[in-house]
Amino acid sequence: MSESDRVTPFFFESLPVRGALVQLKNSWHRIQLNQHYEQPVLEVLGHAAAASALIAQSLKFEGQITLQITGKGPLSMLVMQCTSDLALRGMARAELSGADMSYPDLMARAHCAITVDGEDMERPYQGIVEVCGESLAQSLEHYYERSAQLPSHVVLIGEQAVAGGLLLQRMPQGGELDEDDWRRLGLLAATLRAEELRDGAELALLAKLFAEDDLRVLESREVSFHCRCSQQRTEDVLRMLGVEEAEQALGSRGRIDVTCEYCGRLRSFDEVDVKRLFAPPAGQASSRLH
Numbered sequence: 026m027s028e029s030d031r032v033t034p035f036f037f038e039s040l041p042v043r044g045a046l047v048q049l050k051n052s053w054h055r056i057q058l059n060q061h062y063e064q065p066v067l068e069v070l071g072h073a074a075a076a077s078a079l080i081a082q083s084l085k086f087e088g089q090i091t092l093q094i095t096g097k098g099p100l101s102m103l104v105m106q107c108t109s110d111l112a113l114r115g116m117a118r119a120e121l122s123g124a125d126m127s128y129p130d131l132m133a134r135a136h137c138a139i140t141v142d143g144e145d146m147e148r149p150y151q152g153i154v155e156v157c158g159e160s161l162a163q164s165l166e167h168y169y170e171r172s173a174q175l176p177s178h179v180v181l182i183g184e185q186a187v188a189g190g191l192l193l194q195r196m197p198q199g200g201e202l203d204e205d206d207w208r209r210l211g212l213l214a215a216t217l218r219a220e221e222l223r224d225g226a227e228l229a230l231l232a233k234l235f236a237e238d239d240l241r242v243l244e245s246r247e248v249s250f251h252c253r254c255s256q257q258r259t260e261d262v263l264r265m266l267g268v269e270e271a272e273q274a275l276g277s278r279g280r281i282d283v284t285c286e287y288c289g290r291l292r293s294f295d296e297v298d299v300k301r302l303f304a305p306p307a308g309q310a311s312s313r314l315h
């Protein structure tokens with residue numbers, strides 16, 4: 026198992042609190058590959074990657090979560106997806122006037138939503154994350170408190186080298202929790218630093234962060250980059266364009282290049298491909314001959 030990309034769940038023996046620690050390196054580097062995200066965007070994207078893995082690891086069924094931000098401000102689009110098997114992918118589109126931009130400015134006129142999609146669910150569940158506070162972590166804390174009545178401490182780190190974070194949640198059926206204890210755990214979690222996220226160091230790190238508490242650490246799970254794009258899905262998108270637009274897109278070069286925004290994979294279609302895409306199915310064609 027990869028030492029560098031892991032989620033480690035844990036709970037406290039004598040407090041009704043559970044949590045998880047996430048560290049992303051290879052998968053996070055892969056998300057950044059061939060992209061040139063400016064610092065403020067990189068940070069939010071890293072936070073989104075860590076948050077998505079933290080949420081996805083708690084899913085009790087086969088499915089995936091999508092954290093999506095759409096806006097009319099500097100950040101026009103950010104999508105981060107993580108499956109219950111912890112396969113992660115994500116991208117962002119932004120136009121920044123300056124490299125230095127705060128979270129509230131970056132998220133101006135933006136909406137954030139979390140969609141949970143389960144294989145056995147009739148339709149996906151979507152929750153709106155109100156953009157508030159100074160970070161995505163604060164927005165998510167507010168979301169958990171309001172929509173799920175699940176008080177949470179969320180700490181997120183997003184740097185070029187590493188993304189990661191900590192999630193602490195009060196267990197609804199866990200009994201009483203002293204407010205001072207809850208506040209204390211939040212302050213301890215907030216001391217997490219990027220430099221501490223080292224390969225294979227989860228146990229030592231958690232023991233150090235919560236030295237005074239009897240922590241029970243569960244088995245780590247690997248997070249990996251995986252893009253679900255395929256030839257078939259790309260062809261479906263072209264078909265949805267319609268024959269006229271597809272032919273127009275061929276242009277003078279006689280080729281449509283489609284690059285996946287998540288993994289950067291390029292798929293090219295020429296005139297013959299486009300004809301094939303819009304050709305009636307074989308059965309239909311032959312019936313016309315009679």
Ligand SMILES: [Zn+2]
Pocket residue numbers: 252253254285286287288289290
């Ligand atoms: Zn892809």
